[in-house]
Amino acid sequence: MVAERVPNTFPGRTRVPKRGPRAADLLLVRVLLLACIACFTVIARGAEEAGPPIRQGITAACDAPAAGLTQMAERIPGGTGIAEAPLEMRDTVVGREWRIALPGNAELRIERFAPGERLRRLVVEYWATDPGGGVRPRIAAVADADCTIRHGRLLVYEQELPQAVAIEYLDGELDPTGEREPLDxxxxxxxxxxxxxxxxxxxxxxxxxxxxxxxxxxxxxxxxxxxxxxxxxxxxxxxxxxxxxxxxxxxxxxxxxxxxxxxxxxxxxxxxxxxxxxxxxxxxxxxxxxxxxxxxxxxxxxxxxxxxxxxxxxxxxxxxxxxxxxxxxxxxxxxxxxxxxxxxxxxxxxxxxxxxxxxxxxxxxxxxxxxxxxxxxxxxxxxxxxxxxxxxxxxxxxxxxxxxxxxxxxxxxxxxxxxxxxxxxxxxxxxxxxxxxxxxxxxxxxxxxxxxxxLPPLAGEGEPSGVAKYTFIGDRLHDAADATRPSDFVFAPTFAYFADTAWRRADLRRHAQRMAHILGRCGIRVSRVEVHVLDGPTVYRYFRTGIAERLARRLELPRPTVYFVRDTLEIHAYDAVAFGKSNSTTRPALRDTVWFTEDTRDPGLALAHELVHLLMDSGEHVETPGNLMRADTAPANTKLTTQQCRDIVQRGTENGLLTPASR
The missing domain is CATH 3.40.50.200 (Peptidase S8/S53 domain)
Structure with missing residues (x-):
């Protein structure tokens, strides 16, 4: 936050008129001066004047890094020490800085950045006489750890104004590059x-x-x-x-x-x-x-x-x-x-x-x-x-x-x-x-x-609770084609939703049927889906890790549990998310849960997709065309490979989410 650290303002404050507009002719002069080719002559003259003392300052800071103010000034012809201080960043000393007065009311300001006593950068500024008799910044050169000037900057002034109006970029020889950065x-x-x-x-x-x-x-x-x-x-x-x-x-x-x-x-x-x-x-x-x-x-x-x-x-x-x-x-x-x-x-x-x-x-x-x-x-x-x-x-x-x-x-x-x-x-x-x-x-x-x-106000008293419960019978979830496939494993997920959201009983049944049909291809039969209708404070209708953990703990519904909520409050938001064994070690209350928002695209396919993540205990996606586990949920992506079915069955059984079918 750059502007958050405002150094002490100058003592002796006085009231200043609110708005002091400049004359139109002064604005015109400014524009003309900025565009004037003669500026390059001024730049060249400034660089010629500042070049020797800047290079002397770099040499002095490189050759005598531990020199005191007097010794540093003596290494620069005509120099007189003004001040020195440790260079600090966030209360840590990372180098040293010196101010050296030069003949003609000029000044060098040298900054040696060397954290851990290892030179990283030198910045030498040349300050020259301003129209009022003081000094103002003119040219800065930046040298690397080898004490070689890499680039520089020159401030462009207008005679009528105390502040610089542009920064002219200089190369390693302190010559203009032709690039300029405006200031005003x-x-x-x-x-x-x-x-x-x-x-x-x-x-x-x-x-x-x-x-x-x-x-x-x-x-x-x-x-x-x-x-x-x-x-x-x-x-x-x-x-x-x-x-x-x-x-x-x-x-x-x-x-x-x-x-x-x-x-x-x-x-x-x-x-x-x-x-x-x-x-x-x-x-x-x-x-x-x-x-x-x-x-x-x-x-x-x-x-x-x-x-x-x-x-x-x-x-x-x-x-x-x-x-x-x-x-x-x-x-x-x-x-x-x-x-x-x-x-x-x-x-x-x-x-x-x-x-x-x-x-x-x-x-x-x-x-x-x-x-x-x-x-x-x-x-x-x-x-x-x-x-x-x-x-x-x-x-x-x-x-x-x-x-x-x-x-x-x-x-x-x-x-x-x-x-x-x-x-x-x-x-x-x-x-x-x-x-x-x-x-x-x-x-x-x-x-x-x-x-x-x-969002509505999220504050509210009370705890979430179930207000109704019903069951989707497995025989009504699988179609005739599913019935002809052998079923070696049984799956019985739990659904939970808030009645005042966009989720509806008939829609959830349809999504469950789509999911059951896809899992049936792997020999998995959805025996039933227990559905819980919820009520409680508004905040629980939104997914966020802390909210979800609280909701899951309070309700203690049979796992795996699929929660259908209104929206997500996560910073990096997803329409649906699944928590298996592997990705819930720091959030055990969320293990074996899946969460869907109202924005979920193709909810039936998404339900199958996320439950496969849960059963496989893996967040990996594939690039195979038409595969259910592609990253993008789409109507054409419904297939599962033989190997994927094996992984679903093996991990789902190991983690207690699937049970062998009774023969």
């Missing part, structure tokens, strides 16, 4: 897409990507509703140079892409967070409220409460706005070691952290029984990267975005809802805990945030 481009023209406005407070977004640009919320004149509260302009472009101006982190495009994919009803209002002065968060929140935005996603945070006082006051002032906050990725209990704004006690906030597929806090994600409301699956979720390529990402940033997307879908269906009602509806989708032990979150786990609004 104009927003492309467009029109408002309509839908629910959702504010995303992050590092900005890459609105040059069509899939992002066409979803930007705009006013009647076509101007975007978002704003850059870092640079104080109308270009909230995805760039977080806090760690390195040469290698800015790109985070907001990823979170925005997930939001827009899971909430097609949403239109995006991007805000670049105000790192130079976090008091501007008040202006940001006020601006969002003035635009009528009811949902604000904030996937960032820090350990300094003072940085978030302005936000806290503004959030309280707008109680109808729902703020969805990420808990952070520090791997700690934030009740004891707070991260802000996640721990702020506000009625109109929801704090979210990332869960693994089992509904536990993901490795590295924060938790807190009081401060963190929700667990949401957000490990290796599909997102669009800054460059437009599909990738995967993990962490509480994405967990928060998934809840913001859920809120947007709810708001699209209920436009009159405000923060309190949205929050209530979201919490109603929490999966009940099946334990007397207190959970690690205030509310609990939402396993399928991408479809949670389609």
């Amino acid at each position: 481009p104009p927003v492309p023209a467009g029109t408002d897409p309509g839908g629910v406005a959702v504010a995303l407070v992050d590092s900005g977004v890459n609105y040059l990507l069509p899939r992002i640009g066409r979803r930007l919320a705009r006013d009647d004149a076509g101007a975007i509703l978002g704003y850059d509260y870092w640079a104080m302009d109308e270009r909230p472009f995805d760039a977080n140079p806090a760690r390195s101006p040469f290698f800015p982190q790109r985070h907001g495009t990823r979170t925005a892409s997930l939001l827009l994919r899971e909430a097609p009803q949403a239109r995006l209002v991007p805000y670049r967070y105000p790192r130079p002065d976090m008091d501007r968060m008040e202006d940001l929140v006020d601006d969002a409220a003035a635009q009528g935005i009811g949902i604000v996603n904030i996937s960032l945070g820090s350990g300094d409460r003072g940085e978030w006082e302005a936000f806290e006051a503004a959030a309280k002032a707008h109680p109808d706005t729902l703020f969805v906050l990420s808990a952070g990725n520090n791997g700690r209990d934030i009740d004891a070691d707070p991260i802000y704004p996640a721990v702020l006690s506000l009625d109109n906030t929801i704090t979210v952290t990332s869960a693994d597929r089992d509904g536990e806090p993901a490795r590295g994600s924060n938790w807190g029984r009081e401060s963190v409301d929700l667990l949401v699956p957000a490990e290796r979720v599909r997102v669009t990267d800054f460059d437009g390529q599909e990738t995967v990402a993990s962490g509480s940033s994405y967990a928060a975005v998934r809840i913001s997307a859920l809120a947007a879908r709810l708001l699209a269906a209920h436009p009159d809802w405000h923060a309190a009602r949205l929050k209530e509806a979201i919490f109603a989708r929490v999966l009940p805990a099946f334990s007397d032990e207190p959970g690690e979150m205030a509310e609990g786990f939402i396993p399928r945030p991408d479809k949670a609004e389609e």
Whole structure:
């Protein structure tokens, strides 16, 4: 979660006007300068000036890795030591860094990355005089473990602006490659897409990507509703140079892409967070409220409460706005070691952290029984990267975005809802805990945030129970052709379903007949099927491992048992799943059970397919055309080979699922 660690803001904060638009002629100058061929002359001159000291810095860091500041500075002509410090990553020292002053008000910043004292990478930055008399980053070179420069980057500036507008890529000789990465481009023209406005407070977004640009919320004149509260302009472009101006982190495009994919009803209002002065968060929140935005996603945070006082006051002032906050990725209990704004006690906030597929806090994600409301699956979720390529990402940033997307879908269906009602509806989708032990979150786990609004509230008192029972007689399951085959083994599965689902008695009989006909080819006769009609809390109508275990334990139905449920809540969802001896060692309550959802295609064939998995105690599929055990269930796939029949009979008998027929 890139933007979640906000370094201390500068002391002596002052109020900043909300919007300071630049003159149109300045925008035109910027565009012309970016396109100007003369830029290459500037780049070449900058590289020529910076090249010698950069190479001297690389040589010094390679030849004298343990040198102190004074000794390091002495190895660079005209150098004077400014500062040195250990290079740390996640509280572990992985190298060393030095700052060396050079003649002409220039500076070298050297970073030696050498975990375990083994050199992996050198980064040497050259900082040159800026128009105000200070220094600003100009060129960086990256060297490998052999101390050979592999590539570099040069920051392109415009005279009127303090921040860089582009990164020019350099080769190993520090010459331009012709490739350039924008840092502050104009927003492309467009029109408002309509839908629910959702504010995303992050590092900005890459609105040059069509899939992002066409979803930007705009006013009647076509101007975007978002704003850059870092640079104080109308270009909230995805760039977080806090760690390195040469290698800015790109985070907001990823979170925005997930939001827009899971909430097609949403239109995006991007805000670049105000790192130079976090008091501007008040202006940001006020601006969002003035635009009528009811949902604000904030996937960032820090350990300094003072940085978030302005936000806290503004959030309280707008109680109808729902703020969805990420808990952070520090791997700690934030009740004891707070991260802000996640721990702020506000009625109109929801704090979210990332869960693994089992509904536990993901490795590295924060938790807190009081401060963190929700667990949401957000490990290796599909997102669009800054460059437009599909990738995967993990962490509480994405967990928060998934809840913001859920809120947007709810708001699209209920436009009159405000923060309190949205929050209530979201919490109603929490999966009940099946334990007397207190959970690690205030509310609990939402396993399928991408479809949670389609589900009824899952909380409810009581236990599942059987309300009716009947039997499908074997003679009525097998047709005349089956009767002519010899039956060496008997099979008697149990069915269970909830009466208020889409499963019906007549349909189940038909599916059982299809299954019986296929198994009959292997000399297996279905003697009967005992069918149980169930009732109980809504949650039991959905498959998830923990729910299924609880249901199976409570009912203790004869095995093998086939459960017909409404849908699945698994992160990696399947329409049907079988648990034999081999794949239930850690879930013994599920042994010899099969689970089907209403979305199962060709249920009769699928029933035979999954029961063969169970009888063979194997999840393997075959590629043989027309075979029942192909991965794809299809009407033409009904055959079983002689060897498959042998395996079914052998393993099914060994595991007590088949019994020899009486002669």
